[in-house]
Amino acid sequence: MDTVITISSGFFILVGCFLCFSGGVGLLRFPDFYTRMHAVGVTDTLGAGMILIGLMFISSDILVFAKLVMILLLTLLIGPTTSHVLAKAAYHNGLMPKALNKLKKNNDKEANSSTL
Amino acid sequence: MKHTISLFITLSAFWLLNSGHYSLLILSLGFASIILILVIAHKMDVIDQESQPLHLTPDIFGYSAWLIKEVVLSNISVVKHIWLKDKSISPTLTTIKISQQTDMGKLIYANSITLTPGTVAIDLVKDEIIVHALVDKDIETLNAGEMDRRVTRLER
Numbered sequence: 001m002d003t004v005i006t007i008s009s010g011f012f013i014l015v016g017c018f019l020c021f022s023g024g025v026g027l028l029r030f031p032d033f034y035t036r037m038h039a040v041g042v043t044d045t046l047g048a049g050m051i052l053i054g055l056m057f058i059s060s061d062i063l064v065f066a067k068l069v070m071i072l073l074l075t076l077l078i079g080p081t082t083s084h085v086l087a088k089a090a091y092h093n094g095l096m097p098k099a100l101n102k103l104k105k106n107n108d109k110e111a112n113s114s115t116l
Numbered sequence: 117m118k119h120t121i122s123l124f125i126t127l128s129a130f131w132l133l134n135s136g137h138y139s140l141l142i143l144s145l146g147f148a149s150i151i152l153i154l155v156i157a158h159k160m161d162v163i164d165q166e167s168q169p170l171h172l173t174p175d176i177f178g179y180s181a182w183l184i185k186e187v188v189l190s191n192i193s194v195v196k197h198i199w200l201k202d203k204s205i206s207p208t209l210t211t212i213k214i215s216q217q218t219d220m221g222k223l224i225y226a227n228s229i230t231l232t233p234g235t236v237a238i239d240l241v242k243d244e245i246i247v248h249a250l251v252d253k254d255i256e257t258l259n260a261g262e263m264d265r266r267v268t269r270l271e272r
Contacts, residue, residue, distance in 0.1 A: 019195065026198035034236070035207050038194055038250040041233030046191040066133040080230035087238045087248065097207050097248065 009057035016050030023047055032098035033090055037083055044079035119168040127153060169220055175270045187232050194233040194250060208252040211244045215264055221271040228263060
């Protein structure tokens with residue numbers, strides 16, 4: 001039983017680490033502010049969630065478990081709030097998404113190719 | 117009255133789970149601090165439907181389960197787009213209509229949109245939300261309105 005708990009906790013923590021790492025890669029790879037924010041969304045929802053669930057598996061008593069649940073709920077409330085505040089501040093200060101133009105070009109290309 | 121009782125129960129549970137010491141002295145100190153908080157909150161007049169949304173309780177668990185499923189699915193899709201090249205993404209900025217009447221419903225909907233990676237609610241103007249999405253397919257999913265319907269049902 002102990003082995004099963006250890007292995008499943010390790011699995012969840014590993015997946016969480018991979019998701020956090022992916023969020024970091026996305027932060028560097030995406031073209032502009034708004035798309036980068038979506039990459040951060042991965043880190044602070046499922047990335048943090050998976051690591052906390054992994055820790056819940058190996059928590060020794062109910063108090064530690066309850067504290068981890070509280071941290072998880074708090075993260076899930078704070079993450080979207082801060083993303084929204086950042087996005088709103090950027091939008092109201094006139095920062096327009098850069099990559100939209102590229103999308104338009106792609107659409108034009110598609111339209112052209114479909115007419116041909 | 118029922119909001120006060122609910123706040124008392126919430127604070128007690130929070131205190132008991134965070135403390136872990138159950139001697140008589142510590143328990144009575146905790147009880148005293150909870151009563152103090154209740155008195156202050158009562159004088160500030162903040163104990164009401166907005167701070168203790170009890171009317172949502174029966175349906176909120178079903179909605180949370182559905183939302184967790186959505187969050188996991190959209191996480192997988194965003195991670196896929198991160199590891200593929202930039203070319204696979206098609207960022208979109210658009211406004212979508214919402215059908216919620218109450219502030220609480222609008223808040224839940226906007227927060228749910230932001231919580232699912234791939235879509236961020238930027239601003240809320242009357243009955244429209246400005247949404248930025250990583251892939252334009254996400255906007256179509258929002259416009260199809262399953263999340264909207266579920267939040268509206270939650271409100272009643």
